[in-house]
Amino acid sequence: MDKEDSRYYEEVVASKRMFGGKIFDVDVEQVILPNGVPAIRELVRHHGAVGIIPFTDDGKMVFVRQWREPMEQETLEVPAGKIDQDEGSDLKEVALREMNEELGMTTDQLDEVTSFYSSPGYSDEKITMFRADNLKEVENKRPLDPDEFLNVEKLTLDEAKEQIKAGVICDAKSIYSVTYWELMNAKA
Amino acid sequence: MDKEDSRYYEEVVASKRMFGGKIFDVDVEQVILPNGVPAIRELVRHHGAVGIIPFTDDGKMVFVRQWREPMEQETLEVPAGKIDQDEGSDLKEVALREMNEELGMTTDQLDEVTSFYSSPGYSDEKITMFRADNLKEVENKRPLDPDEFLNVEKLTLDEAKEQIKAGVICDAKSIYSVTYWELMNAKA
Numbered sequence: 001m002d003k004e005d006s007r008y009y010e011e012v013v014a015s016k017r018m019f020g021g022k023i024f025d026v027d028v029e030q031v032i033l034p035n036g037v038p039a040i041r042e043l044v045r046h047h048g049a050v051g052i053i054p055f056t057d058d059g060k061m062v063f064v065r066q067w068r069e070p071m072e073q074e075t076l077e078v079p080a081g082k083i084d085q086d087e088g089s090d091l092k093e094v095a096l097r098e099m100n101e102e103l104g105m106t107t108d109q110l111d112e113v114t115s116f117y118s119s120p121g122y123s124d125e126k127i128t129m130f131r132a133d134n135l136k137e138v139e140n141k142r143p144l145d146p147d148e149f150l151n152v153e154k155l156t157l158d159e160a161k162e163q164i165k166a167g168v169i170c171d172a173k174s175i176y177s178v179t180y181w182e183l184m185n186a187k188a
Numbered sequence: 189m190d191k192e193d194s195r196y197y198e199e200v201v202a203s204k205r206m207f208g209g210k211i212f213d214v215d216v217e218q219v220i221l222p223n224g225v226p227a228i229r230e231l232v233r234h235h236g237a238v239g240i241i242p243f244t245d246d247g248k249m250v251f252v253r254q255w256r257e258p259m260e261q262e263t264l265e266v267p268a269g270k271i272d273q274d275e276g277s278d279l280k281e282v283a284l285r286e287m288n289e290e291l292g293m294t295t296d297q298l299d300e301v302t303s304f305y306s307s308p309g310y311s312d313e314k315i316t317m318f319r320a321d322n323l324k325e326v327e328n329k330r331p332l333d334p335d336e337f338l339n340v341e342k343l344t345l346d347e348a349k350e351q352i353k354a355g356v357i358c359d360a361k362s363i364y365s366v367t368y369w370e371l372m373n374a375k376a
Contacts, residue, residue, distance in 0.1 A: 006262050008255035008337050019207045019214050021230040023310050026207050026214055031257060039335040041257045042209040044232060046307075067196035069219060069229045070312040071305060074194050082309070114352070117259060118306040119234075119313060120359040121270070122211050124258040127360075147227040149196050164302070171308040172315075172360040179367050186374035 008034055010041070023082070024125075046125035050095045051080040051173040053113065053180060054103065054132040056154055061181060062135070063160075063169070064102050066150040076153060076163050077174045079103055080127070095130045097142070103152055104141040109134040113180065118172060127173055131180075157181055196222055198229070211270070212313075234313035238283045239268040239361040241301065241368060242291065242320040244342055249369060250323070251348075251357070252290050254338040264341060264351050265362045267291055268315070283318045285330070291340055292329040297322040301368065306360060315361055319368075345369055 003009045010031040019026035025045040033039050054062040063076040081098035083091070092110055099105050115128040144150070155163065160178045163169040169178065191197045198219040207214035213233040221227050242250040251264040269286035271279070280298055287293050303316040332338070343351065348366045351357040357366065 003260065006255060007339075008253070008262060010255050010257050012257070021214075021216070022228070023230045024232070026209075028209070029257065033335055034255075034337050037334070040210070042211045043258050044212070065196070067194055067198050067222075068305075068308045069198050069200070069217065070231050070308060070310060071314075072191065074196060075308060077308065080309075114363055115358075116363040117256075117359045119311070120256045120258065120263055120265065121268075122258060123307070125307060126259075146225070147221055149222050151195075170303070171305045172364070175302055175304040176360070176364055176367065179364065179371060183367060183371045183374060186371060 010034070010039070013038075024123075042122055044119070044123035044125065046123060047083045047085055048126045048128070049080055049082045050091050050098060051078055051127050051129045051177070052095050052099055052110075052132050053078055053129060053177045054099065054105065054107075054135055056135060060154040060156055061160060061177065062103055062105070063153050063155060063163075063174070064150045065153055066148070071170075074168065075171065075174075076155075076169045077171055078177045080173060091128050092130065095132070099132060100138050101142045101144055102148075102150060103135075104138055105132075105135045106138045107132045107135050114176075116172075116176075129173060129176065157185065198222070198227070201226075212311075230310055232307070232311035232313065234311060235271045235273055236314045236316070237268055237270045238279050238286060239266055239315050239317045239365070240283050240287055240298075240320050241266055241317060241365045242287065242293065242295075242323055244323060248342040248344055249348060249365065250291055250293070251341050251343060251351075251362070252338045253341055254336070259358075262356065263359065263362075264343075264357045265359055266365045268361060279316050280318065283320070287320065288326050289330045289332055290336075290338060291323075292326055293320075293323045294326045295320045295323050302364075304360075304364075317361060317364065345373065 014030040029041045079102040202218040267290040
């Protein structure tokens with residue numbers, strides 16, 4: 001729906017960059033609400049990310065274990081990575097790069113499953129999810145980012161559900177991935 | 189796992205508040221990586237949120253249509269709201285308040301389904317999802333927040349899947365909710 005057609009459209013009358021970072025920026029906008037009243041919107045600006053749901057030939061899913069400073073805990077997450085500002089629109093290439101860097105794996109079978117905004121109330125971060133099958137070890141693994149430390153772990157569906165209960169698998173894209181996996185099994 | 193036991197733990201040696209907002213704050217931390225090398229972490233600090241998966245007695249799910257300034261579009265989302273700083277730990281009360289404000293509905297059947305961090309790489313925002321059944325109209329509807337304008341819409345599962353394809357249902361908690369719904373149906 002175009003903004004002109006929306007009964008709920010908010011007109012932006014001013015915008016100010018409050019923080020410029022390497023991962024995200026923050027803008028504060030002044031908007032005019034549908035009833036003509038001014039309001040303030042705080043916005044996180046992010047270039048977006050890809051997530052991968054990697055299935056092994058023997059029916060496991062591949063996760064990475066790492067430290068997440070925002071929650072001060074180790075997590076198990078499906079592999080993912082942010083889209084660099086200078087990257088084109090080929091998200092499959094971004095997904096293959098992250099599979100190479102984080103898992104040391106590649107695939108010729110990568111299919112887009114869905115995409116979603118992480119926090120639509122204040123952030124424009126969109127994550128696009130791919131399902132990866134027919135995984136192969138890469139011959140020339142790319143190095144991790146210098147500030148990344150992680151361990152690759154393959155889990156069965158029951159093990160993944162246990163790790164959700166334990167709070168180790170605990171983020172939106174990974175909970176989605178395990179729910180997608182259950183759905184595939186339930187339909188099969 | 190305690191941080192002392194983690195091979196991946198990052199020690200925080202300095203932290204600076206870069207933005208203080210009404211919805212979130214931004215900190216930049218200096219950390220020491222597991223290999224002793226310093227690095228910078230950019231962090232969004234958020235008090236967390238609840239989301240509700242509301243099922244009507246005739247098998248529909250209840251969504252709210254609203255303008256989302258970060259993506260400059262109308263969305264359909266399951267009802268949700270952020271936890272206020274001064275609110276206690278009773279997330280069911282927060283969920284009932286949001287159901288009242290956004291839907292004009294209440295329930296005596298509210299069950300926690302899961303919870304997840306929205307963007308674990310840089311944000312501590314956690315959203316806790318409740319399933320709501322046996323919905324009732326409230327007699328004393330609380331007013332919306334003064335900057336909220338929305339429309340309540342009830343969709344069948346097929347209609348919800350169409351709205352995902354159309355990009356109108358497009359955020360993590362709502363895509364999760366529809367996938368959860370499909371899973372319940374597939375298992376039934």
